[in-house]
Amino acid sequence: MDAHPMGDAMAAVDLGPAHAVLERMAPVDHGHAIPLLQNIQDTYGYLPPSVLLELSDETGIPAAHLFGLATFYAQFHLEEHGRHTVRVCRGTACHVRGRQVIQEAIDEELGIEPGETTEDRRFSLETVACVGTCFLAPVVMVDNDYFGKVDPKKVGDIVAGYE
C-alpha cells in the first residue's frame, strides 16, 4: 500500500457513525446513494474514503459508483474540509473585473488549488458562481463574510483574519 496515490487519506476513521447512518436509513440500496453520501458528509464533515469503502461492502453499492458521485457533485468533499472556506466568485461580472488574478493570488497565498484543503486544515478553497453582489466585483467570500473590490495584493490580509 506504500505507493497509494491517496496517501494517508485512506487512514483509518471511526466507522461507528457510518454504521449508525446506515441503520437509520436501512434498507439502503443503489437508489439511496446520494442521500447516503449527504448524511455521511453531514456526519463526518466530508466523505472519508475508508468510510465509503465500508458503505460499499455493507450496501453492495459499488465503491466506484460512490466515488463517481462524490467527485461529480460539487457539494461532496473527499478530503476533510478546512475550518474556513474561501470562495472566489467566477461569475461574469467578477470575471471581467479580473477574478483570474485574484484567484491566482489566493492560490499562491494558500498554496492550494480550488477543491483542495491546506495541510493544516485551516482553509478549503472553492470557486462559486455569482454570489449576487456584482456591484462589489471581484468578490471573495470567507465563510459568511464578503470581501468586495478585492485587490490582489491584499488577499494575504483577508485570510490573515481567520485562524
Added chain:
Amino acid sequence: MAVASALETVNLVIDGREIVARPGDTVLGAALSADIDIPRLCHDPRLKPVGACRLCVVEVEGKHGVLTSCTTEVAEGMVVETETDGLAAKRKTVLELILDGHRVTCPTCDKNGDCALQDYSYRYQADQFAFGGYQPGPIEPNFATGNKAIAFDPQLCITCGRCVRICDEVVMASALTFKMRASSVEVATPFDMPLNETSCVLCGLCISTCPTGAIYDRAALGQGQVKDLEKVRTVCPYCGVGCTMELNVNRQTNRIVRVTAPEGSVPNDGNLCVKGQFGFQFVHSAERLTTPLIKENGEFQEATWEEALELAGRRLSELRDEHGPDSIAFLSSCRCTNEENYLMQKVARTAGATNNVDQCATTCHAPTVAGLAATFGSGAMTNGIDEIKDVDTLFIIGSNPTEAHPIIGLEMKKALTKGAKMVVCDPRKTWVAKHADIHIQHKPGTDNMLINAMMRHILEQGLQDQEFVDSRCENFDAFRGNLDGFSVEQAAEVCDVPAGLIRRAAEMYAAGDPSSIFYTLGITEHTSGTENVQNLANLAMLCGQIGKRSSGVNPLRGQNNVQGGCDMGAMHGDFPGYQKVTDEAVRFKFAEAWGVDIPTNQGGRVTDFIEQAGDGILRGFYVFGEDPVLSEPNQAKVIRSLENLEFLVCQEIFMSETAKLADVILPASSFAEKDGTFTNTERRVQRVRKAIDPPGQAKPDWEIICLMSTAMGFPLSYDNAGEVFDEMASLTPSYGGMSFDRIDQVGLQWPCPTPDHPGTGFLHEGQFTRGRGLFHEINFREADELPDDEYPFILSTGRTLYNYNIGNMSQKSDAIRQKQSRNFVEMHTSDAERLGVANDDLVTVTTRRGELTVKAVVGERTRPGALWMPFHFVDQPTNRITNDAFDNITRTAEYKVCAAKIAKSAPIPAST
C-alpha cells in the same frame, strides 16, 4: 407472447436497401447486420446503448434533424440515410472535437491499425488542429501505473465510457468510474486505488472494448503495433468453457504479443477472463523444455530424439512383453487435443496391448461421466452455454462459476440482468452465493442429505412433474420409497442449514420456468461423487427440468479438453464416443480399423495406476501432459509410488514435479504450436491452430505419440492432425459428421452423426439417450475423514479465478503473479478470533498426511469450522495434505473434505 414476437419482423429501408429487422432492434444494429457500416465510438453490442458520442447519427425521413442510430429503434416503413454530406460534416466536427482532447500519437501508438478513432478520422478527414490541437499536460500516475496486466493512458482516452460500462454491466465488477477532475472527466478507480486493490477481476474486457489505445495490455506495449500483428484464431488453453480467442503474433519476433477475442465469438461473445487474456506467457517461458532428456545416474542429460525414443520404446515394450498388459499404463492429457487423446488410447491398445489408459477426468469429473451415463445414457453437459441467459431459475451447487468458469459466470450474469432467480448451495460465500435469492451454506460433504430433503419436500407438496416422471423415467417407486427415510428437519440438522431455506430452495427450483442445474467439483470430488451426480439427475427428472432449452443438468467441465479426453476414449472401459470395450461388436470394429487384436484386460484409472506402481504391479508408465505429483492427493505417497516404477517417460512442456522423477522426458508443444481440436464443456468441438513454431527441438504431441508407437514396434504416422481427426470421426458416431472444414469458424456440438447434421444444442429432447431416465435410490454417506478432537476443521480445496490447477501455466504470467502468487487458507473470522489469528498471519494447516505453512485470509467466506485452500502453487502444494480416499465408483479423490487443524505459526525468517 415471446414466441409470436420472435417471428415478427419490421421492414425498413436503409441507404436505399430493404432491410428486415426484428422489433426492438436499433437502427444501428439493423444496419450492421446488413453490413452497412455506420461509424460509432460509444457503441459495443455487449452494452446498453447510451448515445453519447453522436458519431452514429443518421437522417430519418419525416424527422427533423439527425438521430443517433444506436438509440433509435427500427419502425415499420422507416427510411434511413446513413451517409449524406450533412452527416459527413457533422461527423467530421464531432471527430475534430474529440481529437482536440486526444494526444494523436499514431506513429508510436500500439493500437495503430485497429483504432476506431484513427479509422474514422481518416474516413472523414478530420483535422486534429481544427480547434487548436491537444495540449498535453504532465503525465501523472493513475490506477494502472505499475499494474502488469493493464495500462491506461488518459491522454489517449476519449471518455466514451465503454470501459466503465462494460465493467459495470457485463463483468459486474464495477471497478471503474468517471471522476471529475477540474473541468474534465477521467476514467478512474474509486479513490484512484491501484487496480489490483479494487474489485477488478483483470478480465481485460475494458481493453477489449476500448476504441482507442487508452486501455491496453501492459505486456504488449512496444511489442508490435496492431497493424503488424497476425491474428490466429484458436481456443483458450485453460478451462472447459473453451473461449474462442485470437493469438496476435508478431511474425518478426515469432512471439505472441497479446490475446483478443473476436466480436460475437462462440461461446464467449467476445469476452475472455484473466487466464485467457493474460495467461499466455507460459508459451514463451524460458523454462520450456526444448530437447529430449535421458536420466543417467540421477541426472538428466540432453539426448537426441532417436536416443530418447529408442530407450522409451524399448523399455515399455520389454515390460509389456515380460509382465503383461497390466504392467504398463498410459496417462493421456486433457490439456491436449482430441487428436492426441485419440492417438494415446489407440497406442495404449495397439502398441501397448493394454486398456490401462486414463486422463485427468478421474481427478475431477469422472463421477459426472459415470453418473449421468447411468441415469440419462450420456455423461455430458445437457445444455449449451448460449442457453444459460434464458434460464429462469439457476440452481448452482458445488460450483463457483465466476471464478472457475468465468465466461459461464458472465452468461449467468446476463440471466440475472434479465431477472432470473438464483439458488446457490455452497459451503462458501462465492460471488454467486452473495447474489443469490437463496444461499444454502451447507456443511461440506452433506450434499445428498440436502438433495434428498429437497426432493422429499417436493413430493410432499406435490410439486413434481408427474407426467414427465411417468412418461419418461423408470424406477420411480423405489426412488420415492427410499426418500421416506429422509426429512427436511433431519437434513437441516446434518447440513446445518435452516429447514425453511431448504424448503424454499426446493420450491423455487421446482417452479422455475425453466430451471437448470449447474454443478462442478463440489459435487464430484467426494467419496460419494457419482451418487451426488445421480441425485442431481434425480432432482431434475422429478421436476421435469431437463430435455428442453435452457433446462437440464450441467456439469461445468474443468480442463480445456477434459470433455474431449473422455470423448476420445482415453479411459480403460471406453473407446471413442463411449463405445464400450466390453462390447464384442465394438471391439471387432476397432480391431478391424486398427489391424490388431484389442486387449482384454480390464485396465484401471490414474488413481489405480499410482497404487499399483507402489505395489510393484505397474512397472512402466507413459505420462503425457499431466503432473500427478501435484494433482493427486497425498503427495508423499504419490512420489513413493512413482519412484517405485521401473520406467517412467514424461511428455511435457515443463520440468514438472512428475517429470523430475522420469527416466526419459520428451519435449512437447503448447496449444499455440500445433493443430487439432478441443471439445468444450457444452460438447462443442473447436479448432486449435498452430500460431508459432515449437521451441528448440520440441514437437507437436500427436507426432511424438506416433513416434513412440513406432518405437514400440507399431509404426504409426499421419500427415497432419486433420487426418487423425478424420480417422477418429469415422469410428465415433457422435463425431461422425464433423470435419476440420465444418468447424473452421464455429465449432459443432455433438452428437453430430452425419455431414449435414447441425449438431445438438441440448440433449434428451423427447427421450433420454438411454431411453427412459433411470431414478437411482441414493442414500447419504458421510465423507471418509470427518473432523474430530485432534483435527477439528473440515478442509476443502478448489480453484481461484487467477490461477489454473497446478499453476505451471498460469504462474508464468507476470500479470497473474502480481495478483496472486502464494498459497493461502481461508478461515472464518470467528475461528480466527478464537485462535488469535489475524488476516495475513502465517498459519500452519496440518492433516494426517502433512502440513503446510501459508497466509491466513480471514473473513466470512467460509463456514465456521471450515477451511479452504487452492492448489495452484508448486512450492506450497496443497495436495501434500489432502486425503487419498476415493469415490466408490470412479476412484475420484475426496478433495473437498478432509480433517485438519490450524494454528498460528512463528514467522518464517526472511530468506536471504
